[in-house]
Each structure stands twice: as C-alpha cells, then as structure tokens.
Amino acid sequence: MGKPSQTELAVLAALSVEPMTGYALREAIVSELGMFWSESFGQIYPALARLREAGLVEVVESSRSRSPVHRLTPAGREHLVALLREPVVAAPPRNGLLLRLFFGGVLGPAACTDLVLDARRRAEETLVRLAEARRSAEVDAGHPQQPYWLMTVSAGEHAARATLAWAEETLDVLTRLADPGV
Amino acid sequence: MGKPSQTELAVLAALSVEPMTGYALREAIVSELGMFWSESFGQIYPALARLREAGLVEVVESSRSRSPVHRLTPAGREHLVALLREPVVAAPPRNGLLLRLFFGGVLGPAACTDLVLDARRRAEETLVRLAEARRSAEVDAGHPQQPYWLMTVSAGEHAARATLAWAEETLDVLTRLADPGV
DNA sequence: GGGGTCATGTAAACAGTTACATGATTTT
DNA sequence: AAAATCATGTAACTGTTTACATGACCCC
Numbered sequence: 001m002g003k004p005s006q007t008e009l010a011v012l013a014a015l016s017v018e019p020m021t022g023y024a025l026r027e028a029i030v031s032e033l034g035m036f037w038s039e040s041f042g043q044i045y046p047a048l049a050r051l052r053e054a055g056l057v058e059v060v061e062s063s064r065s066r067s068p069v070h071r072l073t074p075a076g077r078e079h080l081v082a083l084l085r086e087p088v089v090a091a092p093p094r095n096g097l098l099l100r101l102f103f104g105g106v107l108g109p110a111a112c113t114d115l116v117l118d119a120r121r122r123a124e125e126t127l128v129r130l131a132e133a134r135r136s137a138e139v140d141a142g143h144p145q146q147p148y149w150l151m152t153v154s155a156g157e158h159a160a161r162a163t164l165a166w167a168e169e170t171l172d173v174l175t176r177l178a179d180p181g182v
Numbered sequence: 183m184g185k186p187s188q189t190e191l192a193v194l195a196a197l198s199v200e201p202m203t204g205y206a207l208r209e210a211i212v213s214e215l216g217m218f219w220s221e222s223f224g225q226i227y228p229a230l231a232r233l234r235e236a237g238l239v240e241v242v243e244s245s246r247s248r249s250p251v252h253r254l255t256p257a258g259r260e261h262l263v264a265l266l267r268e269p270v271v272a273a274p275p276r277n278g279l280l281l282r283l284f285f286g287g288v289l290g291p292a293a294c295t296d297l298v299l300d301a302r303r304r305a306e307e308t309l310v311r312l313a314e315a316r317r318s319a320e321v322d323a324g325h326p327q328q329p330y331w332l333m334t335v336s337a338g339e340h341a342a343r344a345t346l347a348w349a350e351e352t353l354d355v356l357t358r359l360a361d362p363g364v
Numbered sequence: 365g366g367g368g369t370c371a372t373g374t375a376a377a378c379a380g381t382t383a384c385a386t387g388a389t390t391t392t
Numbered sequence: 393a394a395a396a397t398c399a400t401g402t403a404a405c406t407g408t409t410t411a412c413a414t415g416a417c418c419c420c
Binding site for chain 1: 286
C-alpha cells in the first residue's frame, strides 16, 4: 500500500463500527461524520480496493444481495489504531469569508454585512443540526462510545456559538461604519 | 482565462494594496493573511502568468532590480470586485481531531486527552499571534481598512477562545472517563 | 414495466503542495 | 569571496470532486 491516507483512516474507522458496502459507507460518513468529515465515491471505492489488496479489509458476501460487504480484518483493526495515533494533519487555512472581509474596503460595508448575515444564518442552521445530533446521541445513553460522540457535538456547538457572537459584534461595527452619524 | 480561481482572487486582492513581485506576494499572504489563508509558489507564479495574459495585472519594471513587479490594471480591479462578490466557496470539512475523538473508544481516554491538550496548546498559540496582529493593526488607527482587519482578528479570537472552552470541558469529561471513581 | 434507490466503478478535470533547478542581489 | 536572501519558474505527485456509464433490485 502507498502512504497512509486520510480517506483510508476514515474508511477503516467507519468499518470498525460494522461491516458495510461502499455505498453504505458513504451514507454513514455523510450522516454520522458529516459535521466534520466528508468523502466522495471517487475516493471511497479506490480506497476500499487498496485496503482489500493490503489485507486490511475482507469481503463478506451478504445473503440478501450480491453487493460486497466489507469487514475489518484483525490486521485492519491494528492498522486503524496505528493511523489514529498518527498526528492530525492540519489543512492549510482557506477562509473565503475572512479573505473578503479583510479587503472589505473594496466592497463596502453593505456587501460585508450580507456576508456576515450569511455566516450567522449558517451558524444557526448548524446549531439546529447539532441539537438533533445531540438528541440522537443521548438516546444511546450507556453506549461506551456515547461520551466521545458528545465531545464532537460539543466542539461544533462551541464553534457555532463563537461564530454567532462574532457575527453580532461585527454587524454592529459594520452598522457604525456605514452610518457614522450614530 | 479559465474558471475564476481562489488563488487568483487572493493574488488580485493582495495586489490591490500595492504592486509586488511574486515573491513579495507570498510573503505578504503568509504574514498578513496567514491566519486564514495560504498560497504556495507553485500556485502564485502560474496565477500571475494567467492574470498577466488576461490583462488584469501588468508588469512595472522596478528601478533598483530586474525583478518583475506586478500591478493591478483597471480591468484587474474591476475583476477583483466581481470575484469578491461571488459566493464564498465552502471547503468540504476535514477535521482530523474530531474524527479521532469520534472513534475515541478505539484509542482510549489517555490518547484522547493528549489530542485535546494539543488542540488547547495550539489555540493558546493562536491567541498569542492574534494579540500581536491586533496590536499591529491598532497602530494604524484611522486607516480606512483598519476596522476590516480587526474583524478578521476578532473572528480568530472568538474561534480560539471557543476551542479553549471546549478543551477544558472535554478534558474534564475525559478525566472522569479514565477514572470513574471520582 | 417504470421509477426510485442501491450499488460499483472509472475518467477527466481541478486544486494544491513539494521539491527541484537556477540564478541575481545583498550582506557580512 | 562566501553566505544569506530574494526571486522565478517547472515537474511530479497527491488528493479530491464531479460527471458519467452501468446495472441490480424493489415496489407500485
């Protein structure tokens, strides 16, 4: 196998919960990890092929369909632990909102206000989805993984509330910029 | 020119402040926008070549060196405004810390604690750099762009403080997970 | 049998980093 | 004169998305 990839980590991790088809893997990643992770089919299928070839996952034929269901092998579980222990790879920052705001003088306060309003709306929507995620995690009280799920939910909530607070503050500044008379 | 690229937006925006060489462009992006943006030479030079060919930037020979200094043309400034008005492109989420934490049961509370401690340390370092950025922006009191610079600094501060608060909360949960006797 | 969903996979295009090759200019 | 920094550019590689081609299965 080539270099350990982020996609392979996510695929192995998702398969550690239960064996799945590639299609179900995508659905699970979107619905369970969607707030902080994403994978496309174009990544998942080649990754599964590589992992299969490396003996880290194996195919178990499901009775009710001809679709290949993938399961972690013991070597795969070991490899998953090794990948989880590797340092987090930091993505280079690319924040289009802050880039536009930094050069806000070019666009003017009105257009900047629209940008911030949009960011606030998205943060509010995120909070709604996180509240759902929290409720559905709380249903599984007693599940050994539950505290870990709630940590990721809480991270999203803290970030979204920080965005809301910043947006309020910034809208205030923009109002005074547009109308210095106040 | 091809599709409007993020790199071209950043390059045009940076050149709107003052004409620069490609090298100085990189330095400016790292030092001024480094908290929320990044570009590599491998992106900057081809972008400059495309922008030159499209008549959006022109080369002004500097007297003290043979290096090509790039300046926005009027068409370039128009194009910059158009690009700034385009919707922010959202990067698909890829948070390695939260991915590891979600599957925290595989690694155990001790390794997760290390991950969170590391995140807290990085947030603290970020706050230090942001305090410097705030001070250096406050030196330019009265500059028309200053309020916009401070908005981006404030965004970073809110985010970093949210990370700190989440880290404290999460370290607490992890302590109780590792030692349920308390 | 028609429409929806489940399912696998590939090809093309795009975005981006890293490493390298090269040389001019400035500083010590 | 050597070393550091400024400067430009390319090539190879990696990762990723999107669109497409294909078809099985299920229910109405």
